[in-house]
Amino acid sequence: MSVLQQEMRDNMSSVKTFKPKSEADLASMILGGDNFEIIGGGTRAIGKLDAPPRNLLDMTGVSGIIDYEPAEMVMIAKAGTPIADIEKALKKGGQRMVFEPLDYRPLLGTKGKPTIGGAIATNASGPRRFVAGACRDSFLGARFVNGKGDIIKAGGRVMKNVTGLDLIKLLAGSWGTIAPMSEVTFKVVPQVETEATLVLYGISDLDAAKAMASAMATPCEVTGAAHLPQNIAEQFKELDGKSATLLRLEGFEKSVNLRIEKLQAILSDYSEQHVLNDKQTKTVWTSLRDVTPFSDGTQDPVWKISVAPMAGHQLVAEFGPADAYYDWQGGLVWLRLDGDHHVHKVRAAVKKVGGGHATLVRASDEHRRSVSVFQPENPAVAEISKRIRKQFDPLGKFYTGRMG
Amino acid sequence: MTATEMTSETSSGIQMPKPDQAILARREEIVSALKAIVPGEGVVDNETEMRPFETDGFLAYRFMPLAVVLPETTEQIAQVLKYLAQEGVPVIPRGAGTSLSGGAIPQEDAVIVGLSRMIKILDTNYENRTLTVQAGATNLSISDAVASDGFFYAPDPSSQLACSIGGNIGMNSGGAHCLKYGVTTNNLLGVKMVLIDGTVVEIGGEHLDAPGLDLLGIICGSEGQLGIVTEATVRLIAKPAGARPVMFGFDTSEDAGACVADIIGTGIVPVAIEFMDKPAIDICEAFAKAGYPMDVNALLIVEVEGSDEEMDDMLARIVTIAKRHKVKVVKESQSATEAALIWKGRKSAFGATGRIADYICMDGTVPLGQLPHVLNETARIVESYGLRVANVFHAGDGNMHPLILYNINDPIEAQKAEDCGMDLLKLCVDAGGCLTGEHGVGIEKRDLMLYQYTQEDLDQQMAVRAAFDPEWILNPSKVFPFEARGNERPATGNA
Numbered sequence: 001m002s003v004l005q006q007e008m009r010d011n012m013s014s015v016k017t018f019k020p021k022s023e024a025d026l027a028s029m030i031l032g033g034d035n036f037e038i039i040g041g042g043t044r045a046i047g048k049l050d051a052p053p054r055n056l057l058d059m060t061g062v063s064g065i066i067d068y069e070p071a072e073m074v075m076i077a078k079a080g081t082p083i084a085d086i087e088k089a090l091k092k093g094g095q096r097m098v099f100e101p102l103d104y105r106p107l108l109g110t111k112g113k114p115t116i117g118g119a120i121a122t123n124a125s126g127p128r129r130f131v132a133g134a135c136r137d138s139f140l141g142a143r144f145v146n147g148k149g150d151i152i153k154a155g156g157r158v159m160k161n162v163t164g165l166d167l168i169k170l171l172a173g174s175w176g177t178i179a180p181m182s183e184v185t186f187k188v189v190p191q192v193e194t195e196a197t198l199v200l201y202g203i204s205d206l207d208a209a210k211a212m213a214s215a216m217a218t219p220c221e222v223t224g225a226a227h228l229p230q231n232i233a234e235q236f237k238e239l240d241g242k243s244a245t246l247l248r249l250e251g252f253e254k255s256v257n258l259r260i261e262k263l264q265a266i267l268s269d270y271s272e273q274h275v276l277n278d279k280q281t282k283t284v285w286t287s288l289r290d291v292t293p294f295s296d297g298t299q300d301p302v303w304k305i306s307v308a309p310m311a312g313h314q315l316v317a318e319f320g321p322a323d324a325y326y327d328w329q330g331g332l333v334w335l336r337l338d339g340d341h342h343v344h345k346v347r348a349a350v351k352k353v354g355g356g357h358a359t360l361v362r363a364s365d366e367h368r369r370s371v372s373v374f375q376p377e378n379p380a381v382a383e384i385s386k387r388i389r390k391q392f393d394p395l396g397k398f399y400t401g402r403m404g
Numbered sequence: 405m406t407a408t409e410m411t412s413e414t415s416s417g418i419q420m421p422k423p424d425q426a427i428l429a430r431r432e433e434i435v436s437a438l439k440a441i442v443p444g445e446g447v448v449d450n451e452t453e454m455r456p457f458e459t460d461g462f463l464a465y466r467f468m469p470l471a472v473v474l475p476e477t478t479e480q481i482a483q484v485l486k487y488l489a490q491e492g493v494p495v496i497p498r499g500a501g502t503s504l505s506g507g508a509i510p511q512e513d514a515v516i517v518g519l520s521r522m523i524k525i526l527d528t529n530y531e532n533r534t535l536t537v538q539a540g541a542t543n544l545s546i547s548d549a550v551a552s553d554g555f556f557y558a559p560d561p562s563s564q565l566a567c568s569i570g571g572n573i574g575m576n577s578g579g580a581h582c583l584k585y586g587v588t589t590n591n592l593l594g595v596k597m598v599l600i601d602g603t604v605v606e607i608g609g610e611h612l613d614a615p616g617l618d619l620l621g622i623i624c625g626s627e628g629q630l631g632i633v634t635e636a637t638v639r640l641i642a643k644p645a646g647a648r649p650v651m652f653g654f655d656t657s658e659d660a661g662a663c664v665a666d667i668i669g670t671g672i673v674p675v676a677i678e679f680m681d682k683p684a685i686d687i688c689e690a691f692a693k694a695g696y697p698m699d700v701n702a703l704l705i706v707e708v709e710g711s712d713e714e715m716d717d718m719l720a721r722i723v724t725i726a727k728r729h730k731v732k733v734v735k736e737s738q739s740a741t742e743a744a745l746i747w748k749g750r751k752s753a754f755g756a757t758g759r760i761a762d763y764i765c766m767d768g769t770v771p772l773g774q775l776p777h778v779l780n781e782t783a784r785i786v787e788s789y790g791l792r793v794a795n796v797f798h799a800g801d802g803n804m805h806p807l808i809l810y811n812i813n814d815p816i817e818a819q820k821a822e823d824c825g826m827d828l829l830k831l832c833v834d835a836g837g838c839l840t841g842e843h844g845v846g847i848e849k850r851d852l853m854l855y856q857y858t859q860e861d862l863d864q865q866m867a868v869r870a871a872f873d874p875e876w877i878l879n880p881s882k883v884f885p886f887e888a889r890g891n892e893r894p895a896t897g898n899a
C-alpha cells in the first residue's frame with residue numbers, strides 16, 4: 001500500500017456499507033469507490049483479520065432466482081440469493097446441488113443466511129466432493145464486476161464449454177478477493193430416491209483408511225466415506241458409541257440395497273457392521289458436512305486439512321490423541337486443537353505426510369490477526385496468483401488480506 | 405513463402421500473422437542452441453521430418469515450423485522455454501497433434517515443443533486412486549495401465565488411442581462418458597508445469613482443492629497459452645460392474661431429442677447418451693457393422709452401468725420414457741462383443757466419415773431443451789449451402805458434432821463448408837450455448853469469439869493470459885481474435 005493510500009484510509013472518518021440492488025448498481029459503486037470487503041450472508045467468517053477499516057460491499061441485495069429448468073439441470077441465480085431459497089426451488093423440481101454446500105453457521109456461531117455467491121466464492125463443498133467434484137465443478141458460468149467496474153461474463157449455462165479461458169475457476173474459492181459476482185449459473189442434479197450408510201464399528205484410523213480405500217476400489221459407487229474416531233462417534237445417537245467408519249450409498253432403492261449387500265460381503269473382514277436408514281443417513285452426513293462435532297460454542301482452533309486419502313490418519317497421528325474426524329475417504333481432516341500455538345506444527349505435519357493444505361477455519365480474533373489462516377503458497381505459485389489478482393483488480397479496490 | 409500467401413493458397417478464411425523475418429533469418433542459430441539443450445534426436449529441423457508437424461487434426465491449414473524440439477525431461481523444457489522467450493521466438497506446445505481446432509498448428513517463425521518422448525507413468529496409487537504420468541502419454545495408456553486392477557481414467561475423447569494427456573489438459577477434453585464422470589478439469593488433481601520464463605511449478609497433487617486461487621482450473625483448457633504441462637496427476641475411478649449400451653431408434657430427430665431431455669429430467673443420468681442421425685448411422689454401420697438399426701432416422705445410444713439387476717432396473721425406466729416418445733426400435737447389446745461394436749461404430753464416426761468425404765466437425769454446445777430446434781436449423785443451414793451433414797454427438801450434455809461433408813480439393817466448396825460451420829456455431833450461441841464444448845477454440849473458432857463474448861469479457865481473459873505469458877510467446881495466434889487484441893498486445897500479427 002502506498003503512503004498516500006494509507007493516509008487516505010487513516011483519514012476516513014468511518015467505513016460504510018454498500019448494498020447494491022442490481023449488477024448496474026454494483027458496477028457504479030465499484031467505479032466510484034474503493035477499499036471494499038465483499039461479503040454475502042456473512043456466515044463464513046474465515047480468514048486473516050487485519051486492521052485497516054474497510055467498506056463492506058454487501059451482496060445480499062442482488063438476490064433472486066433468474067432461471068431454473070429442471071430438464072436442463074441448470075439454475076441461474078443472482079449471487080446474493082440465499083441457499084435456502086435455492087434448495088426450496090430445487091426440492092420442488094426434484095433436484096439438488098450435488099456439491100452439498102457446507103454451512104459454517106453451527107461451527108462459527110455466525111448468524112445470517114448463507115448465499116449461493118458465498119458458497120461458490122468459498123468453494124464450499126460437502127462430503128460428496130471426493131467423487132462428484134467440488135462446488136467449482138458444478139459451477140458453469142458467472143457475471144461479475146472487475147475492479148475497473150467492467151461487467152464481465154464468463155463460462156455459460158451448458159455442461160460442456162471450453163470456449164476461452166475458464167475464468168470462473170478463479171472466482172470459485174477466491175473468497176471474494178478478486179471480484180464480486182452478480183450472477184451465477186450452476187449444474188443441479190436429480191434428487192435420489194433413497195440413501196443409506198454402511199457403518200463399520202470399532203476399527204482404528206489406519207484400518208478405516210484401508211477399508212475406505214477398499215470400498216472405493218469397488219464399483220459400488222460410494223458417495224460418502226468418513227471415519228469417526230470413538231470420541232467423535234459418541235456424539236451421534238444414530239451410532240453405538242464405538243469408532244465408526246461410514247460409507248454412504250445413494251440412488252434407486254433397489255440399487256442401493258444391492259450395493260449395500262455387495263459392500264458388506266467385500267468388507268466382511270470388518271465383522272461389526274450396521275446399516276443406517278435414509279433418515280439417519282441424512283442426519284449424520286449433514287452433521288459431518290457442517291462440522292457439528294466441533295460446534296461447541298468456543299473459539300478453539302479448528303483446522304480443515306486436505307491431504308491424500310491415505311495420509312489423513314498419518315497427519316492426525318502427529319498430534320497424539322486428538323479431536324479429529326475424517327471425510328473424503330480420509331483425505332479431509334477436521335482437527336480441533338486447544339490453544340493458539342499449533343500453526344507451525346499443523347503446517348509441518350501437512351508437509352511431512354506428502355503435502356496438501358490446511359486452513360484455520362475457526363480461531364479467536366486475536367489468533368486470526370497473528371497468523372496466515374490459509375496455507376501459504378510456494379513463492380512461484382504465489383507470484384502467479386499475485387499477478388492474476390492484479391489483472392482482475394488493477395487498482396486494488398478489493399480487500400485481499402483475508403487470504404493473506 | 406509467407407504465411408499470408410500460404411493461407412490464401414489453402415483457404416482464405418483464417419488469417420495467421422506474417423512470420424517475423426528476423427527470426428527466420430536466425431534459424432540456424434536457434435536450431436543449434438536448441439540442439440545444445442536437447443541433444444541426440446531431440447531436435448527436428450529438416451523439412452521432410454517436420455512435415456507431420458505442419459498441421460494437426462484440423463487438416464485444412466498447414467505451416468512449416470521453424471524447428472521441432474522433442475525434450476525428454478521437464479528440465480529440458482524449462483531451458484528451451486527460457487531460451488525461446490529470451491529470443492522472442494513463438495512456442496507451439498504439442499501433445500499428439502490430434503486437435504480438431506488447430507490448437508497445435510504451428511506458424512513459420514515458431515518452434516514446436518512436442519511431448520511425444522515424455523510418456524512414462526511415474527506413479528500409480530490405488531488406495532489414493534491417483535496416477536501420475538508424463539504429459540505426452542496417451543489418454544488410453546492410462547486406462548490400459550490400470551484396467552487389470554479394476555480402474556480407469558474417465559475422460560475418453562474419441563481420439564483417446566492417440567491423444568496425449570497434456571493435450572487433454574490443454575483443451576480440457578471431454579468424451580462420451582463425461583455426462584456421468586465429468587471432463588478433464590473434473591478429473592485432474594495436479595500438474596507440474598513449466599512457465600514461459602523456465603520456472604517449474606507444481607500445482608495440486610494427490611489432495612483435493614487449492615489452498616489459494618484455483619490455478620489448476622485456469623490452466624486446464626488454456627490451450628497451451630499459460631505454460632507447458634509436463635506431468636499430471638489424475639483421478640482413477642473403479643470400473644463399473646458392467647456397462648450396457650442400448651440403442652433406441654426413432655422416426656424423427658425431434659422425438660430423439662425430446663426423449664433425451666425427458667430421461668435427464670426424470671432423474672436418470674446414464675453414463676452416456678449419444679445421438680446419431682440417419683447419415684451418421686449409415687456411415688458408421690458401413691464401417692463398423694455394429695448392427696445399428698437402418699430403418700430409423702435418429703438413433704440414441706444410451707449406456708447404463710452397474711450390476712445386471714441395476715442395469716435391468718435402469719433400462720426398464722428408460723424404455724418406459726422412450727415409449728412416450730414413439731421409440732421404434734429398442735436393441736440391447738447381447739454380449740460384450742456386441743457392446744464393443746456399438747461403441748466402435750460411434751467412436752470411429754469421424755474416421756468412418758473421412759472415408760467417404762472430407763469433413764469439418766463442429767463442436768458447439770446447446771442447452772438440452774434447444775436440441776430439437778438446433779437440429780432442425782442445422783439441417784436447414786447446411787442445405788442452404790448445398791452441402792451434406794451427418795450429426796453424431798453427445799446428446800446428454802448438448803454437445804453437438806455436426807460433420808459437414810465437402811471436398812477439400814474444391815476451394816469453393818471448402819470455403820462454403822467453413823462458412824457453413826461458422827453459421828452452425830453462431831446458431832449454438834444464439835440458442836444459449838457456446839462455440840466449443842470440448843475441441844477448443846484454436847484457430848478454427850478464434851474469429852468467432854466476439855460473437856460469444858464482449859470485448860470486455862475477452863479483455864479479462866487476455867489479462868489473465870498475460871499474467872502467465874506477458875509477451876505472448878506461447879501459442880500466440882490461437883484463441884483470441886486479432887481484432888480484439890488491441891495494439892498493446894504483442895504477437896497480434898501484422899496480417
